[in-house]
Amino acid sequence: MWWEIVTTEQKLFFGPTALEVIVTEKVDGANLGISLGKNYEIECFHRGQAITHVTSIEYSKLKYFLEEKQKFLCQILEPQRHVLCGEWWFVTFYCPQPNFFFLCMGYGMSSQVKHSIEYDALPAWLLVFDIYDKYTQTFMSRSKLEEVCRDKFEMTPIITRKVFQDKQELEELLNNTMSTYRKKTPHPIEGLYLKIDDDSKGINLHRCKLVRSEFVQNITEHWMHKKTVISFEIEQTIFFCARKKLKQFVIQNASDYFL
Numbered sequence: 001m002w003w004e005i006v007t008t009e010q011k012l013f014f015g016p017t018a019l020e021v022i023v024t025e026k027v028d029g030a031n032l033g034i035s036l037g038k039n040y041e042i043e044c045f046h047r048g049q050a051i052t053h054v055t056s057i058e059y060s061k062l063k064y065f066l067e068e069k070q071k072f073l074c075q076i077l078e079p080q081r082h083v084l085c086g087e088w089w090f091v092t093f094y095c096p097q098p099n100f101f102f103l104c105m106g107y108g109m110s111s112q113v114k115h116s117i118e119y120d121a122l123p124a125w126l127l128v129f130d131i132y133d134k135y136t137q138t139f140m141s142r143s144k145l146e147e148v149c150r151d152k153f154e155m156t157p158i159i160t161r162k163v164f165q166d167k168q169e170l171e172e173l174l175n176n177t178m179s180t181y182r183k184k185t186p187h188p189i190e191g192l193y194l195k196i197d198d199d200s201k202g203i204n205l206h207r208c209k210l211v212r213s214e215f216v217q218n219i220t221e222h223w224m225h226k227k228t229v230i231s232f233e234i235e236q237t238i239f240f241c242a243r244k245k246l247k248q249f250v251i252q253n254a255s256d257y258f259l
Contacts, residue, residue, distance in 0.1 A: 009206060009208065012196055012206055013164060013170070013194060013196070013206075013208065014164035014165065014166055014167055014169065014170055015164075015165070015166060018163050018164055018165075019163065019196050020161060020162065020163050020196070021161070021162065021163070021164060021194050021195065021196055022142045022158060022161050022194070022195045022196075022197060023158065023159045023160050023161070023162075023173065023192050023193070023194055023195075024129060024142070024155075024156045024157060024158050024159060024192070024193045024195070025156055025157055025159060025177070025179065025180055025181075025189050025190075025191075025192070025193070026156075026189065026190050026191035026192055026193045026209055026210075026211065027087045027119075027127055027156055027179075027181065027190065028117045028119075028190040029087040029088060029089060029127075031046055031047045032044065032045070032046050032051075032086065032087075032088035032126075033045035033046070033083055033084075033085065034066075034073070034083075034084055035077060035080075035082065035083050035084070036073060036074065036077050036078070036079040036080070036082075037079060037080065038079055038080055039079070040074055040079055042066050042070060042073060044059070044062060044066075046059075059088075061125060065125060065126075069152075069153075072152040072153070075152075076131070076148050076149070076152065077131075080134075081133060081134055081135050082131055082132065082133055082134070083131065083132040083133075083134065084128060084130075084131055084153075085128065085129055085130035085131065085132060085139075086126040086127050086128040086129055086130075086153070087126060087127040087129065087156065088125060088126050089122055089124075089125050089126070089127075117179060117182060117187055117189075117190055118182070118187075119179065119181040119182055120181070120182060120183055120184050120185075121180070121181045121182065121183040121184075122181050123154045123181075124153075124154040126153065126154070127154055127155060127156045128145070128149055128153045128154065128155045128156070129155065129156045129193065130145065130204075131145055131148065133203075136203070138203040138204060139195075139203065139204040139207065140202060140203065140204065141195075141197035141198065141199050141201075141202050141203055141204055142158070142195060142197055142204075143197065143199050143202070144199075144202035144203075156193070157180045159173070159177055159192070160173070170192070170194075170210065173192065174189075174191065174192055174210050174212060175188070175212070176188075177189050177192075188212060188214075189212070190211065190212060191209055191210050191211035191212055192209065192210045193207070193209055194207065194208050194209070194210065195207050
């Protein structure tokens with residue numbers, strides 16, 4: 001059943017039946033989420049676990065960040081419905097403005113000290129990449145996300161929008177794209193985040209991630225015996241707070257990471 005799902009999804013991302021794909025940089029961080037409760041109280045989560053600014057040093061800046069950004073949260077999020085998703089950072093020497101904090105809700109990435117890629121040009125504490133609607137169980141389209149977040153939150157950058165003719169095009173993009181956030185010594189991106197949207201409805205239809213082999217090996221070799229090459233993750237609904245699981249499969253040959 002899983003292999004059938006993967007094959008069906010892949011036909012939409014490249015080949016003769018492919019649709020336009022919005023490609024953004026997948027940034028190396030740690031999952032974080034923030035939403036609004038019934039009375040507009042701000043709720044933060046890391047992979048479904050509630051957190052506050054005293055949970056760990058990693059989140060010590062959340063208090064100040066939320067104080068600065070609470071107005072924007074109330075403007076774009078409906079209580080008990082929406083989730084702002086992003087990549088959370090707490091690495092003071094990476095942030096150009098030490099007193100500037102950024103917020104994220106839903107999914108994101110957070111790192112306390114060091115990332116697999118040592119970024120040196122992060123624009124904010126949070127890089128937004130999605131907004132999730134719990135009522136409709138859909139993610140917002142990239143165009144709608146840009147409209148909602150403009151002048152409020154930084155977003156992960158778009159690398160390209162195009163129809164991919166074959167898997168080689170995607171593989172070349174993955175291997176040859178340098179990270180937007182590594183300026184002093186250029187470094188390849190961790191991975192690609194691919195989305196197929198319905199802009200007429202303002203929602204996302206299909207999503208997946210492609211992760212570089214070096215990154216996957218770094219985080220899995222201790223139990224995968226250095227065999228992992230490419231991890232291809234299909235996200236049908238990755239809302240951890242709702243306990244929807246991220247489906248993933250790992251293969252051995254980079255040339256076969258698409259079936």
